[in-house]
Amino acid sequence: MMSRVAVVGAGPSGLAQLHAFEQARSKGADVPEVVCFEKQGDWGGLWNYTWRTGLDEFGDPVHGSMYRFLWSNGPKECLEFADYSFEAHFSKPIPSFPPREVLFDYITGRARKSDVRRLIQFNTGVRWIAHDAIRDTFSVTVEALDSGRTRTEEFDYVIVATGHFSVPNLPMYEGFSTFPGRLLHSHDFRDAREFADKNLLLLGSSYSAEDIALQTKKYGASSVAISYRTAPMGFKWPEGIEEVPLLTGVDGSTAHFRDGTSRQVDAIILCTGYQHRFPFIEQSLRLRTKNVLYTPDLYKGVFWVDNPKMIYLGMQDQFYTMTLFDAEAWYARDLVLGRIPLPPRQEMVSDIAAWREREDALAGAFDQIDFQADHIRDLIKDVDYPEFDLDLTRAHFKQWEHHKEESITEYRDRAFSSPCTGNEASIHHTPWWNAMDDSMSTFLDGRR
Amino acid sequence: MMSRVAVVGAGPSGLAQLHAFEQARSKGADVPEVVCFEKQGDWGGLWNYTWRTGLDEFGDPVHGSMYRFLWSNGPKECLEFADYSFEAHFSKPIPSFPPREVLFDYITGRARKSDVRRLIQFNTGVRWIAHDAIRDTFSVTVEALDSGRTRTEEFDYVIVATGHFSVPNLPMYEGFSTFPGRLLHSHDFRDAREFADKNLLLLGSSYSAEDIALQTKKYGASSVAISYRTAPMGFKWPEGIEEVPLLTGVDGSTAHFRDGTSRQVDAIILCTGYQHRFPFIEQSLRLRTKNVLYTPDLYKGVFWVDNPKMIYLGMQDQFYTMTLFDAEAWYARDLVLGRIPLPPRQEMVSDIAAWREREDALAGAFDQIDFQADHIRDLIKDVDYPEFDLDLTRAHFKQWEHHKEESITEYRDRAFSSPCTGNEASIHHTPWWNAMDDSMSTFLDGRR
Numbered sequence: 001m002m003s004r005v006a007v008v009g010a011g012p013s014g015l016a017q018l019h020a021f022e023q024a025r026s027k028g029a030d031v032p033e034v035v036c037f038e039k040q041g042d043w044g045g046l047w048n049y050t051w052r053t054g055l056d057e058f059g060d061p062v063h064g065s066m067y068r069f070l071w072s073n074g075p076k077e078c079l080e081f082a083d084y085s086f087e088a089h090f091s092k093p094i095p096s097f098p099p100r101e102v103l104f105d106y107i108t109g110r111a112r113k114s115d116v117r118r119l120i121q122f123n124t125g126v127r128w129i130a131h132d133a134i135r136d137t138f139s140v141t142v143e144a145l146d147s148g149r150t151r152t153e154e155f156d157y158v159i160v161a162t163g164h165f166s167v168p169n170l171p172m173y174e175g176f177s178t179f180p181g182r183l184l185h186s187h188d189f190r191d192a193r194e195f196a197d198k199n200l201l202l203l204g205s206s207y208s209a210e211d212i213a214l215q216t217k218k219y220g221a222s223s224v225a226i227s228y229r230t231a232p233m234g235f236k237w238p239e240g241i242e243e244v245p246l247l248t249g250v251d252g253s254t255a256h257f258r259d260g261t262s263r264q265v266d267a268i269i270l271c272t273g274y275q276h277r278f279p280f281i282e283q284s285l286r287l288r289t290k291n292v293l294y295t296p297d298l299y300k301g302v303f304w305v306d307n308p309k310m311i312y313l314g315m316q317d318q319f320y321t322m323t324l325f326d327a328e329a330w331y332a333r334d335l336v337l338g339r340i341p342l343p344p345r346q347e348m349v350s351d352i353a354a355w356r357e358r359e360d361a362l363a364g365a366f367d368q369i370d371f372q373a374d375h376i377r378d379l380i381k382d383v384d385y386p387e388f389d390l391d392l393t394r395a396h397f398k399q400w401e402h403h404k405e406e407s408i409t410e411y412r413d414r415a416f417s418s419p420c421t422g423n424e425a426s427i428h429h430t431p432w433w434n435a436m437d438d439s440m441s442t443f444l445d446g447r448r
Numbered sequence: 449m450m451s452r453v454a455v456v457g458a459g460p461s462g463l464a465q466l467h468a469f470e471q472a473r474s475k476g477a478d479v480p481e482v483v484c485f486e487k488q489g490d491w492g493g494l495w496n497y498t499w500r501t502g503l504d505e506f507g508d509p510v511h512g513s514m515y516r517f518l519w520s521n522g523p524k525e526c527l528e529f530a531d532y533s534f535e536a537h538f539s540k541p542i543p544s545f546p547p548r549e550v551l552f553d554y555i556t557g558r559a560r561k562s563d564v565r566r567l568i569q570f571n572t573g574v575r576w577i578a579h580d581a582i583r584d585t586f587s588v589t590v591e592a593l594d595s596g597r598t599r600t601e602e603f604d605y606v607i608v609a610t611g612h613f614s615v616p617n618l619p620m621y622e623g624f625s626t627f628p629g630r631l632l633h634s635h636d637f638r639d640a641r642e643f644a645d646k647n648l649l650l651l652g653s654s655y656s657a658e659d660i661a662l663q664t665k666k667y668g669a670s671s672v673a674i675s676y677r678t679a680p681m682g683f684k685w686p687e688g689i690e691e692v693p694l695l696t697g698v699d700g701s702t703a704h705f706r707d708g709t710s711r712q713v714d715a716i717i718l719c720t721g722y723q724h725r726f727p728f729i730e731q732s733l734r735l736r737t738k739n740v741l742y743t744p745d746l747y748k749g750v751f752w753v754d755n756p757k758m759i760y761l762g763m764q765d766q767f768y769t770m771t772l773f774d775a776e777a778w779y780a781r782d783l784v785l786g787r788i789p790l791p792p793r794q795e796m797v798s799d800i801a802a803w804r805e806r807e808d809a810l811a812g813a814f815d816q817i818d819f820q821a822d823h824i825r826d827l828i829k830d831v832d833y834p835e836f837d838l839d840l841t842r843a844h845f846k847q848w849e850h851h852k853e854e855s856i857t858e859y860r861d862r863a864f865s866s867p868c869t870g871n872e873a874s875i876h877h878t879p880w881w882n883a884m885d886d887s888m889s890t891f892l893d894g895r896r
Binding site for chain 1: 497498499500501502503504505506507508509510516573575576589591596597598599615616618620624625626627628629630631632633635636638639641642723725727728730731734736
């Protein structure tokens with residue numbers, strides 16, 4: 001009997017997996033039955049913007065953490081599909097830091113081209129995944145959300161591509177229960193204009209805090225204080241944004257900080273990161289990890305060592321995104337197709353341990369970039385993923401880090417060259433700090 | 449082997465069920481093993497206030513829809529436990545419309561007294577409930593949320609007491625995706641002070657819209673417009689609150705209504721009700737119903753006709769709450785204990801149909817009150833629930849409806865007599881419209 005593969009999620013990772021199988025099929029491979037379950041009504045994962053927060057129309061947790069006016073915070077050249085360039089998709093060079101709608105169009109453009117939509121069951125939530133040791137198969141219980149019909153199907157492989165920027169990590173501070181203003185996690189942040197003329201407090205020191213501070217200020221916040229736990233991000237912030245020490249608690253609308261200072265705040269946005277959470281997977285198959293570059297228990301960053309037919313995509317902390325997902329998806333596909341053998345368990349464990357040890361010794365962002373590029377190279381060396389200039393992307397990422405240090409409001413105005421075509425990006429008609437309209441038509445049009 | 453009963457949820461309904469079993473045990477009955485799974489860290493269900501919205505600390509949907517400064521919107525005498533009066537709990541008469549903390553204290557007070565906390569596994573989420581037809585048992589898969597450990601246990605009965613005011617019903621209107629202000633469901637409403645000096649639009653015409661309109665105005669909103677679909681509530685609203693026709697869409701921050709009028713709004717609160725949702729129950733056992741007084745497919749409002757060992761509590765639209773839950777819990781207990789036989793399936797179906805037919809013919813609120821009182825009487829006639837003056841509570845509810853018509857801001861200043869003790873409630877020291885402090889200490893103290 002033909003083997004069956006369940007893919008959970010039709011975001012960038014899941015679409016990469018479907019595309020990888022289709023590429024093999026188009027070259028004549030005998031591909032198993034692939035069924036993708038997507039709980040949203042459309043594909044694109046996080047890139048599929050929704051105004052909803054909390055729970056969706058079916059009462060399930062809203063997947064998306066996407067907000068309006070989000071522009072890529074890394075150069076698009078560092079996430080470019082090796083087999084589907086931006087220039088091919090848009091029929092011309094475009095700037096390096098596109099807004100959400102443009103990236104959504106690009107990501108789903110490849111999926112449209114390879115015609116994988118037919119493999120996806122939309123509005124379908126996965127409720128429980130368990131392993132049947134006797135049959136060595138997975139039972140996957142799903143619900144068709146619009147009808148409420150539930151059923152259990154049997155699969156030989158499960159590929160979890162649900163992402164890890166959907167379930168907020170929510171620390172509790174003294175006084176939160178009686179804070180009179182709005183108190184939310186960045187997962188629920190949708191529109192910066194809601195915070196115009198407000199004094200904001202953000203907690204966190206990673207990408208969410210960095211970008212939401214800039215967004216809210218750009219769209220009219222009175223002031224933004226960013227509270228850090230360990231160390232400030234240290235960028236040269238524009239007027240009205242500053243970093244402050246750790247919050248110790250709030251008293252009414254007064255926020256108190258570790259250095260004894262305090263300030264009045266109208267709203268608090270917890271940019272405190274996300275949890276890897278898989279409430280639909282039984283314990284013995286369930287990845288448990290912090291947000292690291294090389295996850296424990298996943299061989300090649302992909303295969304659950306205790307049962308390598310249980311596969312996870314994109315579970316790493318990410319410099320690289322689409323390129324990493326592609327590399328993982330190609331590798332996972334080739335395992336399923338029997339093209340790549342797995343080593344014995346002990347060898348897999350040792351391999352993971354070596355990567356984990358190397359990660360623990362990394363000294364900073366440049367090391368991390370090289371580490372993840374090496375992870376990608378380690379995957380693509382064994383598969384038929386098309387050639388692209390991975391070393392160029394390492395250099396781009398390092399350049400990008402420099403640009404951010406130079407000016408956090410202007411780094412998105414830079415242009416990079418493509419690792420696929422070699423061509424230089426165009427320069428956007430409007431500096432990002434002044435670009436209030438993030439629509440694809442305005443972005444591509446060349447005029448304001 | 450002793451039979452096993454799973455109770456899902458330790459809110460008012462679940463606690464009523466645990467208490468009912470303990471009452472029987474204390475009188476010498478041979479009671480099965482009862483295990484209650486509660487996903488929150490404390491009991492009380494909706495009455496357990498949390499500042500969190502959307503997802504909880506474990507990434508599960510936040511159960512609570514409770515907001516700060518909520519006062520009972522019905523007389524406490526109409527929800528008084530027949531075996532545990534307010535006067536017994538507080539050692540004195542108290543006013544008829546207590547704030548949340550007082551009701552939480554009362555509800556959990558009886559549970560403390562009957563010592564049912566030992567039966568509850570907190571921070572435990574139920575992931576999947578299925579029926580094993582061969583063994584005629586239920587397999588209940590749960591997750592210990594703090595450790596992530598999952599396990600499946602076998603039960604003879606499942607009693608679902610998860611409530612139905614947790615999963616918001618979220619209609620979509622034109623322009624929601626680009627509305628620049630805050631847009632939330634009442635499920636996520638927490639603190640009225642967040643909306644001080646704002647112009648609000650509320651959608652809905654039931655208790656949430658009514659009470660949140662009053663709350664937000666009381667705590668300083670500039671204006672509140674309540675948009676109705678079919679008919680306005682028609683109360684004599686205080687200055688600054690008005691009812692407007694159905695929203696047709698928003699354009700930026702301009703809301704447009706069916707009568708061609710429009711207004712600028714800063715925030716939109718969807719008071720559009722809740723869904724009966726049980727994502728953790730397989731289809732064949734899963735209640736599907738609108739918010740009605742007599743649910744389809746539940747004999748006595750409690751037993752799933754296709755498998756009466758699958759039991760639901762409190763799934764009705766509610767005038768009566770705690771009293772109804774008690775009546776249902778006592779009845780469910782007596783079925784489990786073998787004290788009450790079930791009629792043949794066809795008889796159950798006919799009985800439900802007769803109630804459903806009667807409900808469909810009800811003419812208004814007074815009829816509905818009588819209907820639900822009759823439902824309660826139909827349950828308690830067969831069980832040993834203590835005597836109380838059910839007819840008095842019907843009269844109270846009707847009086848209360850009159851009071852609301854007379855003054856929507858003053859009805860909570862009235863006092864009612866207890867159906868258990870016969871004693872009159874005291875009068876609160878501060879009119880509700882002026883009572884900004886909702887703490888139990890201030891409420892019980894007798895002084896401001």
